[in-house]
Amino acid sequence: AQTLAVAADSSMAEAVQEVAHAFEAARPGVTVKLDVAAAGVLLEQLAGGAKFDILVSADLDTLARGTDRRLLAAGPPRVLAGNAIVLVVSAGAATPPQRLNELTRPEVQRIAMGRVASVPAGRHAREVIDVERLWPALQRKMVYADSVDQLLGMVARGEVDAGFVYRTDAEGVAGLRIAFTPESPASPVRHAAALRAGLPAGSAQDMLARDFLAALTAPAARQVFTRRGYTVP
Numbered sequence: 001a002q003t004l005a006v007a008a009d010s011s012m013a014e015a016v017q018e019v020a021h022a023f024e025a026a027r028p029g030v031t032v033k034l035d036v037a038a039a040g041v042l043l044e045q046l047a048g049g050a051k052f053d054i055l056v057s058a059d060l061d062t063l064a065r066g067t068d069r070r071l072l073a074a075g076p077p078r079v080l081a082g083n084a085i086v087l088v089v090s091a092g093a094a095t096p097p098q099r100l101n102e103l104t105r106p107e108v109q110r111i112a113m114g115r116v117a118s119v120p121a122g123r124h125a126r127e128v129i130d131v132e133r134l135w136p137a138l139q140r141k142m143v144y145a146d147s148v149d150q151l152l153g154m155v156a157r158g159e160v161d162a163g164f165v166y167r168t169d170a171e172g173v174a175g176l177r178i179a180f181t182p183e184s185p186a187s188p189v190r191h192a193a194a195l196r197a198g199l200p201a202g203s204a205q206d207m208l209a210r211d212f213l214a215a216l217t218a219p220a221a222r223q224v225f226t227r228r229g230y231t232v233p
Contacts, residue, residue, distance in 0.1 A: 002205070002208055010037060032212070035050075035052065080221070083231070086180070087162050087178070087180055090176060097180070101132065108162065111161060112145055119146065121165050122164070
C-alpha cells in the first residue's frame with residue numbers, strides 16, 4: 001500500500017480529484033491524499049515541513065518561487081491546463097459592468113480579489129488591472145479574499161459588488177453570473193504541477209509521484225479538464 005500526498009490549489013481541486021480517483025482505481029493499494037488551499041498557502045505549508053509529494057498550482061509563479069526556494073524539484077513544471085480571469089457579479093445585479101474601466105464608476109464601491117501574495121487568481125487579476133493602468137483608481141475599492149471559495153461567497157451574499165476569479169471557478173455557481181471577460185492581454189493563465197524537492201530518485205514514492213504527474217497530462221485527464229471548462233495545451 002502506498003499513499004501519495006498531493007496539494008492542489010482550490011481552483012484545480014475538483015478536476016485533480018477526479019483524475020486521482022481514476023488513478024487509484026487503476027492501482028489497487030494506492031491512495032491519493034488531497035490537500036486543498038490557495039497555492040501560496042500550500043507552498044508555505046511545504047516550507048513549514050508538510051510532506052506533499054506534488055504541488056498543483058493555478059499559476060506558474062508560485063511553482064517558480066517554490067523552485068527558487070528549493071522546495072520543489074528543479075526543472076520546468078508540468079503544464080496541465082489554461083484558464084481565464086473573469087469578473088463575476090450576483091445573479092440579480094441590475095447593471096453590471098461590461099468592461100474594466102466601468103469599475104471606476106462611483107456606484108461600484110467594493111470589488112473582491114484574491115490576495116496577490118497567496119492566491120493565484122488574485123495575482124492574475126492584478127495583472128489584468130495593471131495592463132489597463134486602473135490600479136490607482138481601483139485600489140481603494142479592493143476587498144481581499146484568502147481563497148476563491150471565500151471570494152465567491154462574498155459576491156453571492158452581496159458583500160461586494162463584483163469579484164475577479166477564474167472562469168472555471170465561476171461557471172455553474174448558484175447566485176452568480178459572469179459579467180465579462182477582460183480583453184486585456186495579461187500573461188496567459190497556466191495551471192501546472194511540480195514534484196517536491198528531496199524525493200529520493202528512483203524510490204517507490206518518487207516513481208509513484210512521477211506516474212501521477214504523467215496521469216495529469218494523459219488523454220483521460222485532458223478530457224476531464226476540457227469537460228470542466230479548462231483549455232488544454
